[in-house]
Each structure stands twice: as C-alpha cells, then as structure tokens.
Amino acid sequence: MTTDATAELEAHGTAERLRAAGLKVTAQRVAVFEALSGHGEHLDAEAVFERVRTCLPTTSLQAVYGVLGALSTAGLLRKIEPAGSPALYESRIGDNHHHLACTGCHRVVDVECVVGEAPCLTPSNADGFQIHTAEVTFWGLCDACQRTTASEPQG
Incomplete structure (x- = not known):
C-alpha cells in the first residue's frame, strides 16, 4: 500500500x-487529531500547531486552540493542566490513567491507575457527587534530570 x-x-x-x-x-x-493520535505524547497547543502547519501552512495558532477545545469537549482528546505548565493534550482517552511530571524538564508520562478500577481514588466525603474520574499528577525528577543534577558541581 502506498503512503498516500x-x-x-x-x-x-x-x-x-x-x-x-x-x-x-x-x-x-x-x-x-492526527497530530496527537497514536503517539502517546502530551503536547501543548504550540507543539500541535508546529505539526499541523507542515500540512496546512495557512492554519493559525488560534485555529488550533479552537480545534483542541472542540476535540476535548467531544471526548476525542484529553486535556490535562499540570500546575505551572501550559495545557497539554493527549489522545489516550477512555481510561482513568494518571501522570508523572518532571519538575526539571517538564516531561509528562502516563502511569496506570494507582489502585483498582476507575476512579482509582475515593474521597473521604463525596458530598453527593457521583465520582467518575480521579486526576492525579505525581511530581518529581525524571532519570535524565536526576543524572544532570547529580553531575552538576556542588558549589
């Protein structure tokens, strides 16, 4: 089958x-949608824009923001908002996975549900809410940032 x-x-x-x-x-x-699909990545709007404009050079960053919003609202993409970082989008939907976020390089990776089935965590008081999702972000230093930190001269 040809690439086309x-x-x-x-x-x-x-x-x-x-x-x-x-x-x-x-x-x-x-x-x-295709810029994010199947790559297992967490991209901000600017990174998506860079990918999209190679095939649609007249697309604007604002248009990409609008499309990301529409795709997220429709449940085709997941939007995550790590503290201190721009919103990130991913194509992994339909499960209740969590994230590891590096405080050094800001890389974000998926981590499976903490314990059990969705929503993985149960609040001490749901206050009448029917919980369907628990969003957890674990913060720390990835391997590469730990190695960089360990190799820096202590001064």
Whole structure:
C-alpha cells in the first residue's frame, strides 16, 4: 500500500471518529487529531500547531486552540493542566490513567491507575457527587534530570 493510500485510510478513520462525536469534518480537525493520535505524547497547543502547519501552512495558532477545545469537549482528546505548565493534550482517552511530571524538564508520562478500577481514588466525603474520574499528577525528577543534577558541581 502506498503512503498516500495509507494516509487516506487514516484520514477516513479520523473522519468517522469526528462524525461519530457529532463534529463536522474539516481539514484542520483531521490534522490536529492526527497530530496527537497514536503517539502517546502530551503536547501543548504550540507543539500541535508546529505539526499541523507542515500540512496546512495557512492554519493559525488560534485555529488550533479552537480545534483542541472542540476535540476535548467531544471526548476525542484529553486535556490535562499540570500546575505551572501550559495545557497539554493527549489522545489516550477512555481510561482513568494518571501522570508523572518532571519538575526539571517538564516531561509528562502516563502511569496506570494507582489502585483498582476507575476512579482509582475515593474521597473521604463525596458530598453527593457521583465520582467518575480521579486526576492525579505525581511530581518529581525524571532519570535524565536526576543524572544532570547529580553531575552538576556542588558549589
């Protein structure tokens, strides 16, 4: 199968997912969704914009923000907001995973549910809420930042 044929099939799958979520299929929505799909990454809007503008050079950063918002609201992307960082978007949806965030380089990685099934954590008092999601971010230094910190001269 040629690269063009593969891309066409992927775009078709994306179009079906957009329609199933009740969204109109546009070139920008397809490009933004595909910039995040299947990579296991956590990207901010500017990183998504950089990927999208290679195939849609007239797209604006504001348009990317709008599409990210629409895709998140429709449940096709997950938006996470680590403290002190811009909002990040990921394509891993449908589970209640958590995140590890490095305070050095700001890398974010997925970590499976802490214990048991979603929502993984139970508050001491739900105050009448029916809990469906628990969002946990573990903060620390990744291996690379630990090595950098350990190799810096102590002064």
